[in-house]
Each structure stands twice: as structure tokens, then as C-alpha cells.
Amino acid sequence: xxxxxxxxxxxxxxxxxxxxxxxxxxxxxxxxxxxxxxxxxxxxxxxxxxxxxxxxxxxxxxxxxxxxxxxxxxxxxxxxxxxxxxxxxxxxxxxxxxxxxxxxxxxxxxxxxxxxxxxxxxxxxxxxxxxxxxxxxxxxxxxxxxxxxxxxxxxxxxxxxxxxxxxxxxxxxxxxxxxxxxxxxxxxxxxxxxxxxxxxxxxxxxxxxxxxxxxxxxxxxxxxxxxxxxxxxxxxxxxxxxxxxxxxxxxxxxxxxxxxxxxxxxxxxxxxxxxxxxxxxxxxxxxxxxxxxxxxxxxxxxxxxxxxxxxxxxxxxxxxxxxxxxxxxxxxxxxxxxxxxxxxxxxxxxxxxxxxxxxxxxxxxxxxxxxxxxxxxxxxxxxxxxxxxxxxxxxxxxxxxxxxxxxxxxxxxxxxxxxxxxxxxxxxxxxxxxxxxxxx
Numbered sequence: 001x002x003x004x005x006x007x008x009x010x011x012x013x014x015x016x017x018x019x020x021x022x023x024x025x026x027x028x029x030x031x032x033x034x035x036x037x038x039x040x041x042x043x044x045x046x047x048x049x050x051x052x053x054x055x056x057x058x059x060x061x062x063x064x065x066x067x068x069x070x071x072x073x074x075x076x077x078x079x080x081x082x083x084x085x086x087x088x089x090x091x092x093x094x095x096x097x098x099x100x101x102x103x104x105x106x107x108x109x110x111x112x113x114x115x116x117x118x119x120x121x122x123x124x125x126x127x128x129x130x131x132x133x134x135x136x137x138x139x140x141x142x143x144x145x146x147x148x149x150x151x152x153x154x155x156x157x158x159x160x161x162x163x164x165x166x167x168x169x170x171x172x173x174x175x176x177x178x179x180x181x182x183x184x185x186x187x188x189x190x191x192x193x194x195x196x197x198x199x200x201x202x203x204x205x206x207x208x209x210x211x212x213x214x215x216x217x218x219x220x221x222x223x224x225x226x227x228x229x230x231x232x233x234x235x236x237x238x239x240x241x242x243x244x245x246x247x248x249x250x251x252x253x254x255x256x257x258x259x260x261x262x263x264x265x266x267x268x269x270x271x272x273x274x275x276x277x278x279x280x281x282x283x284x285x286x287x288x289x290x291x292x293x294x295x296x297x298x299x300x301x302x303x304x305x306x307x308x309x310x311x312x313x314x315x316x317x318x319x320x321x322x323x324x325x326x327x328x329x330x331x332x333x334x335x336x337x338x339x340x341x342x343x344x345x346x347x348x349x350x351x352x353x354x355x356x357x358x359x360x361x362x363x364x365x366x367x368x369x370x371x372x373x374x375x376x377x378x379x380x381x382x383x384x385x386x387x388x389x390x391x392x393x394x395x396x397x398x399x400x401x402x403x404x405x406x407x408x409x410x411x412x413x414x415x416x417x418x419x420x421x422x423x424x425x426x427x428x429x430x431x432x433x434x435x436x437x438x439x440x
Contacts, residue, residue: 027059028057028059028110028112028118029112029118029143030141031044031045031110031118032044034061034063034108034185034439034440035185035402035403035439036185036367036399036402036405037402038186039185040253040319040324042173042255042257043170043176043214043216044161046143046159046161046209047143047158052115053112053115053146057112058109058110058111058112059108059109059110059111060108060109061107061108061109061110061439062107062108062125062440063106063108063183063184063185063439063440064103064104064105064437064438065103065104065105065179065182065183065435065437066100066104066435066436067100067190067282067434067435067436068098068099068100068101068433069098069099069101069281069282069431070098070431070432070433071096071281071284071411071430071431071433072096072430072431073093073096073284073285074093074427074428074429075285075423075424075425075427075428076420076425076426077092077423077425077426092288093285093286093287093288093423094283094286094287094288096282101280101292102128102131102292103126104124104126104127104128104181104182105126105181105182106122106124106125106136106180106181106182106183107122107123108120108121108122108123109121114146115144115146115147116142116143116144116145116146116157117140117141117147118140118141119138119139119140120138120141120165120167121135121137122136122138123136124136124181124182125182126182127181127182127276127278128278128292128296129277129278129293129296130276130277131293136168136180136181136200137165137166137167137200139163139165139167140163140164140165141161141163142163142164143157144157144158145157159208159209160206160207161206161207161209162204162207163204163205164203165202165204166200166202167200167201167203168180168198168199169199169200169201169205169218169220169261170218170259171199171239171259171260171261171271171311171313172197172313172330173257173315173317173326174193174197174313174315174328174355175197175198178193178196178198179280180277181277181278182439183439184435184437184439185405185439188357188359188369188371188395188397189373189393189407190280190395190407190409190411190433191280191281191299191391191393193328193375194299194300194301194353194377194389194391194413195272195301195303195330195332195351195353195377196272196300197261197271197272197313198275199270199274200224200274201220201221201222201223201224202220202223202226203218203219203220203221204219204220205217205218205239206218212245212246213244214244214245214257215241215242215243216239216240216241216242217239218239218240219236219239221234221237222234222266222269223267224268224270224274230267233265233266233267233307234265234266235264235265235266237261237262237263238261238262239259239260239261240259240260241259241260242257243256243258244256245317251320251321252318252319252320253318253319254317254318255315255317255318256314256315257314257315258314258315259312259313259314259315260310260312261309261310261311262309262310263308263309263310265307265308265337266308267307268306268307269306269307269308269309271309271311271332272302272303272305273302275297276296278292278296278297279299279300280299280433280435281298281299281413281429282298283295283298284298284299284413284429285298285299285415285423285427285429286298286423287423299413299429301377301389303332303334303351303381304336304381304382305334305335305336305349306335306336307336307337309332309333309334310333310334311331311332312331313328313329314328314329315329322360322362323358323359324357324358324361324371325356325357325358325359326355326356326357327356328353328354329352329353330352330353331350331351331352332350332351332379333348333350333351335347335348336382339382349379349380349381349382350379350380351377351378351379351380352377352379353375353376353377354375355373355375355376356373356374357371357372358371358372358373367398367399368396368397368398368399369396369397370396371395372392372395373391373392373393374391375390375392376388376389376391377389385417385419386417387416387417387418388416388417389413389414389416390416391413391414392411392412392413393410393411394409394410395407403439403440404436404437404438405436405437406434407434407435407437408433408434409433410430410431411431411433412428412429413428413429414428415427
């Protein structure tokens with residue numbers, strides 16, 4: 001790797017010149033703040049109404065993010081000492097250097113339409129995959145039925161929330177901590193999970209929250225790209241979550257949830273490939289013809305469950321004082337329609353993912369943090385090869401205001417047991433990345 005000291009020096013200089021953004025004082029009822037106040041908030045809070053409804057209220061917000069990337073990558077295909085080798089430069093990787101990535105930006109509209117009725121809409125103004133603006137998705141959130149009739153089913157609705165729309169599905173807790181294009185303030189690191197579970201589908205979710213207990217059931221149409229054709233290849237996706245989240249005392253908070261996502265069959269399952277905004281770690285492990293736009297999922301891994309999937313995720317979260325632990329255990333089983341065993345029967349494959357994050361937040365109002373993350377994915381590729389991918393992150397962050405975050409991390413990722421013929425054969429990348437985030 002190139003001189004690490006020079007990279008760190010440049011990145012710390014960039015951090016020092018980051019400019020703060022003004023504080024946003026407008027808020028809505030039952031709403032996750034897009035600032036530092038929204039960190040470690042998972043589902044939208046219930047019964048946080050602060051004012052009576054006195055007319056439609058529109059909150060315009062957004063975010064922007066910019067990274068300086070200094071990462072090296074290599075695989076086992078280039079034998080520079082033996083030009084006569086059959087593997088000599090057969091699969092060369094893209095040459096990458098130290099520089100800035102494309103700045104990304106989001107635009108958020110959150111509208112209080114009536115007492116207990118709120119709308120959210122997110123537009124990606126600039127993203128890695130699409131330099132032009134396009135809508136990510138949106139939803140209606142119903143916290144009471146006063147917009148129909150005052151007090152209607154009030155005893156039930158004090159614990160119930162309903163979400164309807166073309167929206168980010170609530171599978172697992174990791175998606176609440178991941179970077180969503182430019183909204184990277186909730187993520188203490190730069191990258192998301194290796195097997196990044198995230199999708200937007202048309203559907204609805206019903207929540208029940210009472211005394212720390214959380215239950216959710218949801219149903220979607222299982223489609224990322226909406227269309228009315230090919231009805232014979234589509235079945236609904238079923239979602240469920242059950243958990244407990246409690247502030248035990250002034251120092252200790254404990255949360256544990258289990259989640260399910262199931263698609264029995266579909267023309268295309270997008271659970272691990274639906275993030276059309278693109279990943280961080282630009283162009284790592286991509287071949288020489290790759291472009292940042294076309295190869296926008298670099299650094300991530302899709303297990304290839306093209307037509308059916310059943311995924312289960314368990315997430316523990318513990319915060320004691322400034323010490324914070326977040327974990328993930330995920331098992332995912334599925335197949336493509338073309339996968340059969342030797343007897344001609346459908347042949348499912350399985351992948352397992354584990355993640356552990358440990359952070360320590362300190363300073364004035366916990367404005368600083370340091371920490372590490374371990375992430376591992378292992379399972380069987382189509383064709384029968386067992387592989388694994390390991391990633392280690394070490395990072396630090398500083399909130400310059402509640403709306404501005406600067407992060408610095410070191411990342412190392414290795415690809416194990418991929419066969420010759422794969423660009424990931426003996427592959428690895430490592431380096432440092434600085435990210436500046438503004439969210440309001």
C-alpha cells in the first residue's frame with residue numbers, strides 16, 4: 001500500500017476545512033430526525049407529538065456526502081514475473097488511485113398532512129449509478145385516525161402505526177444504520193454490509209409498539225421495478241419483525257429484534273442488489289473495462305438468489321454509557337429458477353452473514369467516536385463453490401454540529417476460495433477513506 005502517513009495527513013487536512021451547516025429547528029410528530037438526534041433511532045418513534053395540528057406543515061430537508069478514497073486492490077491473476085504464465089494479465093483489475101468520488105445528494109420532503117397522517121418522499125439528486133435526479137420512494141404514515149374522525153379507535157391506535165407506499169422495506173435493523181446514498185450520517189462507518197439487504201417495494205407494514213415490545217407484519221408486491229406484466233412469475237413478499245427495545249436505566253439501553261423476508265417466487269429478487277444509488281469503495285475489484293456508473297455495486301456481494309429467497313436477520317443492540325455494540329446474524333436461502341440438483345429437483349443454496357460493531361462515543365454530547373466493525377459472508381455459489389468474504393473496518397468520527405459529520409476509516413477486505421476464472425480469485429483491497437456528511 002502507498003504511504004499511509006501521507007494519506008492520513010491529507011484526509012485530516014480535508015476534515016479540518018469542513019464547514020458546518022446551520023441547525024434545523026423544524027420537526028414533525030413521530031419522526032426520526034435526520035441529524036445526530038436520529039442516531040440509534042430505528043422504527044419511527046410513537047407518541048412523540050409536540051403540537052396540535054394547525055394546518056399542513058412541510059419540512060424540506062436533504063443531505064450531501066463526499067468521500068476522498070485512497071484504496072489499493074489486487075487479485076491473483078496478474079503474474080508480473082512470468083509473462084508466459086497462462087494467467088498473465090488475463091483478468092487485470094481497473095487501475096485506481098487516490099482522489100475524490102462523485103458528491104451525492106438527497107432531497108427529502110416530509111409533510112404533516114393532518115393529525116396522525118404524515119407523508120415522506122426521498123429523491124436522489126445525485127448518486128453513483130444515476131447522475132440525474134430520480135425518486136427513491138415514499139410512504140404515508142398513519143399514527144392515529146383523527147383525520148377520519150376525532151378519537152376513532154384511539155385505544156388501538158395509541159400503539160399502532162401503519163405505513164403504506166413504494167418504500168424501503170423494514171427487514172432487519174441494519175438498514176436503519178446503513179448509508180442511503182447521501183444520508184450517511186446514521187452510519188458510523190463509510191461502507192454498508194457486504195451482503196447489503198435493502199429493497200424498495202410497493203406494500204404496507206403494520207406496527208404494534210407497547211412498553212418496549214415491537215411487532216411488525218408487512219406485505220409487498222415483491223417488485224423493485226413496478227409493472228403489471230408477467231403476473232405468473234410474481235408472488236408477494238412477506239415481512240415480519242419481533243423485538244424488544246428498552247431504556248433499562250439512565251445508562252443502559254438494550255434492543256433485540258428478529259426479522260423475516262420471504263419471496264416465494266419472482267421474476268427477479270432484488271433483496272441484495274436493489275440499492276440503485278450505488279455502494280462506497282468505488283471501482284474496487286472491478287475489471288479494466290469497468291466504470292463507476294455501470295459497476296456501481298463494487299465492494300458488495302450478491303448471492304445470486306434471482307427468483308426466490310427466504311432471509312432471517314437477528315440484531316442485538318446494547319448501549320451502556322458511551323459504549324455501543326451492534327450485531328447482525330443473517331441466514332439467507334434461495335435460488336435462481338435455473339438451479340436444479342442432479343435429480344432435477346429445485347436446488348436451494350444458503351449464505352450466512354455476521355457482523356459486529358463496537359463503538360465508543362465520547363466528548364461533549366458524544367460528538368466524537370472511535371470503533372471497529374467485523375463483517376463476514378460465507379456460502380455456496382451457483383455451481384457448488386463454497387466461498388467467504390471478510391471485511392474489517394477501523395474508524396473515527398466527529399460531529400462538527402448536529403448536522404455535520406466527518407468520518408475517517410481504514411478498510412480491509414479479502415475474498416477467499418473463489419475459483420480461477422473469477423475476478424475475485426485471491427482478491428483483496430485495503431486503504432483509507434474520508435467522508436464528510438451534511439444532513440438536515
